[in-house]
Amino acid sequence: MTKRALLEMSQVSAYYDQIQALQDISLEVNMGEIVTLVGSNGAGKSSTLKAICGQIKTSGTISFLGNDISKLPPHQTAKLGVAHVPEGRRIFPKLTVKENLEMGAFQLKSKKDIEQQMELVYQYFPRVKERLHQKGGTMSGGEQQMLAIGRALMSKPSILLLDEPSMGLAPIIVEQIFEIIQELNQTGMTILLVEQNAYQALSIAHRGYVIQTGKIILTDSAQNLLENKQVTEAYLA
Numbered sequence: 001m002t003k004r005a006l007l008e009m010s011q012v013s014a015y016y017d018q019i020q021a022l023q024d025i026s027l028e029v030n031m032g033e034i035v036t037l038v039g040s041n042g043a044g045k046s047s048t049l050k051a052i053c054g055q056i057k058t059s060g061t062i063s064f065l066g067n068d069i070s071k072l073p074p075h076q077t078a079k080l081g082v083a084h085v086p087e088g089r090r091i092f093p094k095l096t097v098k099e100n101l102e103m104g105a106f107q108l109k110s111k112k113d114i115e116q117q118m119e120l121v122y123q124y125f126p127r128v129k130e131r132l133h134q135k136g137g138t139m140s141g142g143e144q145q146m147l148a149i150g151r152a153l154m155s156k157p158s159i160l161l162l163d164e165p166s167m168g169l170a171p172i173i174v175e176q177i178f179e180i181i182q183e184l185n186q187t188g189m190t191i192l193l194v195e196q197n198a199y200q201a202l203s204i205a206h207r208g209y210v211i212q213t214g215k216i217i218l219t220d221s222a223q224n225l226l227e228n229k230q231v232t233e234a235y236l237a
């Protein structure tokens, strides 16, 4: 099977004032893959996802489905099919679960499309369906993560950018979230997963990149990275 790059970053750099957060990042995500970006605190993982969805200014090129998206703002990258689930979930605490989901569908025009996506979210997250009228902020951490992923799915995306979905969750909930990520992928969703939890992420990914102080220092199949001494010592200890 020939690989087709859905997302391709080439020599992408980004700064926050004088501080360089990303230095010549090049990476690609092919259709149907789970690719993970692992690295420690402050390595530039979140910044990489923000660069893709247009939340920060970058130099270099970022192509998605053949379009150069490097200068597009978030609402336009979202329209093209990029869905970002940010670090810390960022659901709307005062809105109900259903309203949170509807916010994710703001690009969809037809009511039928919205209902169809809702049904899809309910299939993956029955718990979310049970809590439609509860305020988002009163959901547990795990439920909020499910809601955040569900909200992203509402936009009918072609790629999901997941920023530390396991953060702050109990191990059993982390297992569930990772299982759902795998299921989503098995039904065709392409995923770029950012994690500090390198072991879990590499266990479900096809390929991985290791980022350190804004630079990609290593890339390989997830299996090889799991067995790589440099990786095990730095991230899997």
Ligand SMILES: Nc1ncnc2c1ncn2[C@@H]1O[C@H](COP(=O)(O)OP(=O)(O)OP(=O)(O)O)[C@@H](O)[C@H]1O
Pocket (backbone or CB within 6 Å): 016, 019, 020, 021, 039, 040, 041, 042, 043, 044, 045, 046, 047, 048, 087, 196
């Ligand atoms: N809004 C900001 N203003 C200034 N510097 C920032 C800002 N956001 C991030 N940085 C800096 O950019 C670098 C990369 O940060 P980033 O959030 O991408 O790291 P990360 O790999 O996601 O870390 P973590 O695992 O802690 O979430 C860090 O040095 C950070 O301090």
Ligand SMILES: [Mg+2]
Pocket (backbone or CB within 6 Å): 045, 046, 047, 087
């Ligand atoms: Mg981060």
